[in-house]
Amino acid sequence: MSNICKQALLCGGCALIKVPYEEQLKQKVSAVAKLLDPFYTQKIKVNPSVLTKYYRNKIELSFTHQVVYKEPLNKKVKRDKSVPLEFEEVLGFRQMGRWDRAVNLTDCFLFNQNLSWFIYKINLWAKNKNIPFYDQRKHTGILRTLMMRQSFNEKGGMLVFISQAPFDTEGLVEVCHQVYPEYSVLTAINDGMSDASPIKDLKVLSGSAIMQEALLVDDKKIVFNLSPQSFFQTNTKTANVMYQKVRSCVAKIKPETLYDLYGGAGSFSLTNADLVKEAFCVECVPEAVENGKQNALTNNIKNVNFICQTTEDFLAQNKLKVKDALVILDPARAGVHPKACELLKNSGIKNILYISCNPKTLAENLAVLTQNYKVKNAECFDFFPNTKHIETFVELELI
Numbered sequence: 142m143s144n145i146c147k148q149a150l151l152c153g154g155c156a157l158i159k160v161p162y163e164e165q166l167k168q169k170v171s172a173v174a175k176l177l178d179p180f181y182t183q184k185i186k187v188n189p190s191v192l193t194k195y196y197r198n199k200i201e202l203s204f205t206h207q208v209v210y211k212e213p214l215n216k217k218v219k220r221d222k223s224v225p226l227e228f229e230e231v232l233g234f235r236q237m238g239r240w241d242r243a244v245n246l247t248d249c250f251l252f253n254q255n256l257s258w259f260i261y262k263i264n265l266w267a268k269n270k271n272i273p274f275y276d277q278r279k280h281t282g283i284l285r286t287l288m289m290r291q292s293f294n295e296k297g298g299m300l301v302f303i304s305q306a307p308f309d310t311e312g313l314v315e316v317c318h319q320v321y322p323e324y325s326v327l328t329a330i331n332d333g334m335s336d337a338s339p340i341k342d343l344k345v346l347s348g349s350a351i352m353q354e355a356l357l358v359d360d361k362k363i364v365f366n367l368s369p370q371s372f373f374q375t376n377t378k379t380a381n382v383m384y385q386k387v388r389s390c391v392a393k394i395k396p397e398t399l400y401d402l403y404g405g406a407g408s409f410s411l412t413n414a415d416l417v418k419e420a421f422c423v424e425c426v427p428e429a430v431e432n433g434k435q436n437a438l439t440n441n442i443k444n445v446n447f448i449c450q451t452t453e454d455f456l457a458q459n460k461l462k463v464k465d466a467l468v469i470l471d472p473a474r475a476g477v478h479p480k481a482c483e484l485l486k487n488s489g490i491k492n493i494l495y496i497s498c499n500p501k502t503l504a505e506n507l508a509v510l511t512q513n514y515k516v517k518n519a520e521c522f523d524f525f526p527n528t529k530h531i532e533t534f535v536e537l538e539l540i
């Protein structure tokens with residue numbers, strides 16, 4: 142089997158797939174080093190991805206009704222307007238740079254080896270049932286997005302069929318289970334204008350609305366309950382290396398209080414709970430907070446407080462304990478809110494660990510934080526092989 146997927150040039154999923162993996166790492170780390178140079182000039186260690194193929198625990202595919210392009214990559218080829226438009230129904234990743242087109246996946250290396258077979262089966266099932274795929278331009282059609290999640294350290298996974306309106310699901314579970322017998326099958330509605338609009342009316346056709354994944358740190362296994370909407374790092378195996386690194390730092394710093402800001406379903410609080418007296422996990426998505434509480438119960442952890450609030454409001458409204466406290470920051474791509482950044486800069490807390498999926502916003506935040514903190518260490522973790530993205534971890538200490 143080739144290492145290069147045939148759709149690589151068309152699909153947005155793996156932009157760097159033609160670059161050898163070692164070279165990808167070099168390019169990505171040197172881009173991070175450039176951005177961090179004003180704050181950290183030492184060599185940045187890079188932790189490669191544990192898996193470079195089939196590494197994602199979650200993907201989202203689009204069901205798309207689109208015009209057939211004879212040569213989709215060649216913009217110069219003009220359509221013969223004397224011939225009527227031909228349409229096709231495609232289930233796959235979005236075409237690179239296109240919001241309205243998807244790519245037929247036949248040998249994708251992102252999720253698992255059964256993906257192409259599964260896509261083939263679902264296409265066939267939808268065709269037999271005559272269920273139309275969504276047309277992004279006209280906002281017509283029914284089937285819209287397929288969210289797929291799989292567990293690496295626990296069993297099973299989850300398939301969520303997101304549609305514009307309810308559809309006849311007869312036979313769907315059977316088809317799904319022919320390929321993924323242990324996965325839950327769910328439906329949900331997105332009747333908004335964008336594919337990214339929030340889902341509603343979640344229905345379980347088989348299994349459960351919650352799946353489990355685990356992180357293995359030191360000799361512990363921490364189990365996470367994930368709903369379709371919950372955030373979990375998409376590369377479980379490599380994320381595990383990063384959570385272990387953070388745990389080693391926490392063990393060295395020995396804080397009494399841990400502030401886990403942008404906490405999601407509690408990954409940092411729960412993997413470090415036994416090392417601290419008390420943790421505060423601050424997260425603004427209510428479902429993730431509920432998952433976090435459930436995760437604490439599942440793992441019999443009692444010293445984590447889950448708070449549903451934005452980090453900026455939490456910092457503005459609460460006086461943090463300063464002595465023997467540690468802050469972990471793990472924001473989304475937008476980075477830490479400027480108000481929160483100012484408050485943290487003046488917090489007096491001795492140590493901050495910052496995990497970032499966007500080195501640009503990391504650098505913007507460091508420009509503020511390093512007025513009072515110095516960067517002690519920076520490392521990269523490659524959660525996203527074959528893409529230009531990389532995770533950066535930075536240890537900050539009060540000057």
Ligand SMILES: C[S@@+](CC[C@H](N)C(=O)[O-])C[C@H]1O[C@@H](n2cnc3c(N)ncnc32)[C@H](O)[C@@H]1O
Binds near residue numbers: 402426429451453471
């Ligand atoms: C990169 S994820 C990290 C989650 C978690 N730390 C983990 O390791 O799984 C960022 C999280 O921040 C949350 N979030 C986004 N903006 C926020 C804000 N202003 N305040 C608090 N949480 C926020 C998101 O919902 C998401 O769960």
